[in-house]
Amino acid sequence: xxxxxxxxxxxxxxxxxxxxxxxxxxxxxxxxxxxxxxxxxxxxxxxxxxxxxxxxxxxxxxxxxxxxxxxxxxxxxxxxxxxxxxxxxxxxxxxxxxxxxxxxxxxxxxxxxxxxxxxxxxxxxxxxxxxxxxxxxxxxxxxxxxxxxxxxxxxxxxxxxxxxxxxxxxxxxxxxxxxxxxxxxxxxxxxxxxxxxxxxxxxxxxxxxxxxxxxxxxxxxxxxxxxxxxxxxxxxxxxxxxxxxxxxxxxxxxxxxxxxxxxxxxxxxxxxxxxxxxxxxxxxxxxxxxxxxxxxxxxxxxxxxxxxxxxxxxxxxxxxxxxxxxxxxxxxxxxx
Ligand code: UT7
Numbered sequence: 001x002x003x004x005x006x007x008x009x010x011x012x013x014x015x016x017x018x019x020x021x022x023x024x025x026x027x028x029x030x031x032x033x034x035x036x037x038x039x040x041x042x043x044x045x046x047x048x049x050x051x052x053x054x055x056x057x058x059x060x061x062x063x064x065x066x067x068x069x070x071x072x073x074x075x076x077x078x079x080x081x082x083x084x085x086x087x088x089x090x091x092x093x094x095x096x097x098x099x100x101x102x103x104x105x106x107x108x109x110x111x112x113x114x115x116x117x118x119x120x121x122x123x124x125x126x127x128x129x130x131x132x133x134x135x136x137x138x139x140x141x142x143x144x145x146x147x148x149x150x151x152x153x154x155x156x157x158x159x160x161x162x163x164x165x166x167x168x169x170x171x172x173x174x175x176x177x178x179x180x181x182x183x184x185x186x187x188x189x190x191x192x193x194x195x196x197x198x199x200x201x202x203x204x205x206x207x208x209x210x211x212x213x214x215x216x217x218x219x220x221x222x223x224x225x226x227x228x229x230x231x232x233x234x235x236x237x238x239x240x241x242x243x244x245x246x247x248x249x250x251x252x253x254x255x256x257x258x259x260x261x262x263x264x265x266x267x268x269x270x271x272x273x274x275x276x277x278x279x280x281x282x283x284x285x286x287x288x289x290x291x292x293x294x295x296x297x298x299x300x301x302x303x304x305x306x307x308x309x310x311x312x313x314x315x316x317x318x319x320x321x322x323x324x325x326x327x328x329x330x331x332x333x334x335x336x
Contacts, residue, residue, distance in 0.1 A: 005133035007180030011073060012171040013335050014066025015299040016059045017048040017164075017286060024161070031157040038161045043262025047164030047287035049149040055089040059167035060145030061102040063295075068103070070335055071171035073139055075104050078171075080140040081111035082127060084120025084291040086320060087146040087199065087219070088113070099143055117197065118258045118319025119187065120144050120291035121168065122327055126187050128172050139173040144291035151199055153218035162260070163219070164287035168295025181332065183312065184245035187325035188237075193229065197221045197320035230264050230318050235271035238316045241326045242272075249273060252328060254307055258317035259283035259293040268316065280306055280313075290319065302336035309333045 023046040024035035038044055050059070060083060068075065083096035096111035105111075116123035121144040128140040145167035152160040175181065200215035242249055249272040257265050262283055269279045280301040289296055294315050301307035311331050318324035 006135055007175040007178060008129055008132045008172050008182050009175035009179070010170060010181040010329060010332065010335055011173050012067040012069070012071030013169065013295060013299040013302070014063045014070060015166065015168045015292070015296045016062035016066070017166040017296070018050045018054050018059065020049050020051040021046050022049050027161060030154055033157050033161065042162060043281070043283050044161065044287045045284045048166060050147045050165045055150070056085055056087065056145040056147040056165070056167065057089060057095050057098045057102070059147070059165065060095055060143040060169065061099045063145065063167040063169040064099055064141055064143045065103060067169035067171045068141065071173070073171060073173065076106060077139045078105045078141045079109050079137045080128070080131065081105060081109065082124045082140060082142050083113045084116060084124045084142070084144040085113055085146055086115050086117040086120065086290050087148040087151045089147055089150070091201070095145060096143065105141070116319065116323045117321055118260060118288070118290045118293060119317040119321070119323040119325045121170070121294045122185070122315060122317050122325035123187050123323070125170070125172070125182070125327055126185050126325070129182055129185060132172065132174050139171065142170045142172065144168050144295050146290040146292055148219065148290055151217070151219050153216070156218070158223050159219055159221045162223070162288050164289050166286055166289035166292040166296050168292045168299055170295055179330070181330040183328040183330065184241060185327040186241055187323070189321045189323045191321065193322050196226050196229065196322060227261065227264065229322065230260070231267050234264065234316065234318060234324065235268045237324065238268050238314060238326055239271050242314060242328065245328055247328070251312070252314050253311035254278050254280055254313040256280045256294060256298050256301065256313045256315050258319070259286065259297055260288045260318070293317070299336055302331065307331065309335065
């Protein structure tokens with residue numbers, strides 16, 4: 001960090017999931033699959049899906065409201081909203097602007113979305129850190145929310161079994177006691193393998209010009225190649241990040257990873273030599289909620305008592321881009 005940088009406090013976290021549960025057995029009504037196939041390959045038993053007019057904005061607003069309440073800050077204290085989303089209900093206005101209006105955050109603060117897929121929360125945290133460290137902004141609301149289920153091809157049994165919908169939110173603010181809750185943070189991307197997971201926007205060129213190649217507007221994923229890439233890169237990456245922070249794996253209390261596939265989580269767990277008690281997983285009940293997955297695991301983990309506060313955690317995520325990133329954070333009392 002730059003000298004004289006203002007440290008950051010994680011002040012509050014929150015999450016929201018739709019109430020509608022769709023189990024693996026339910027999916028057998030859509031295509032030829034089985035609970036055994038899905039669970040053994042992914043660790044997923046069920047997922048929550050938006051229904052009716054629920055969407056990433058309504059989920060994000062609920063998660064953000066909870067995080068704000070826990071933070072002890074008021075809507076007037078928020079001077080920026082950043083939303084990480086890769087499966088939004090609309091491309092613009094930004095979800096961040098919708099949530100700003102929904103919560104009554106002052107109408108002139110900047111609000112914008114970023115797309116870093118499932119690494120989105122780490123990217124947003126990194127951006128917020130820069131703004132807070134420089135003194136440019138003091139308190140920032142981060143929201144990570146996705147309604148994947150609306151953008152999946154429900155005939156594609158390889159991708160659609162994996163995803164669920166949900167939202168997580170984190171309020172960060174300038175730390176007043178000199179303690180920085182971000183011990184270390186790092187973000188990466190490799191666009192040369194961008195085709196591994198994509199969500200094309202359906203669209204047609206003007207009829208006066210040569211037509212473009214058309215793509216249906218569905219999430220497309222080469223699951224096998226994503227799996228191979230992540231299993232090769234992520235465990236070493238997380239271990240290196242801890243070393244570069246001058247720490248050892250045993251210095252950190254919890255691993256809170258992106259919930260994409262239980263086998264990938266276990267590969268990171270093994271690399272770090274962590275017992276199950278140190279690893280936060282909720283993929284069994286929510287599937288892969290993309291950007292929401294890390295803050296959802298964090299907030300729910302604390303709420304359910306799996307994560308004790310006054311602790312440290314290593315967060316890590318990866319997703320379309322391909323992007324990946326990690327952060328070592330302090331989780332103080334009172335954030336949930
Ligand atoms: O945050 C986003 C990041 N994304 C990921 O982390 C995804 C990582 N990848 C994965 O988790 C796995 O690739 C999946 C779980 C998505 C898929 O598992 P896989 O072992 O890679 O399956 P596959 O797509 O290569 O398919 C293997 C076989 C095929 O049959 P054949 O051709 O070998 O006869 C598929 O047709 O499994 C079949 N299959 C299924 N069978 C039953 C694919 N999907 C299903 C299904 N039920 N749902």
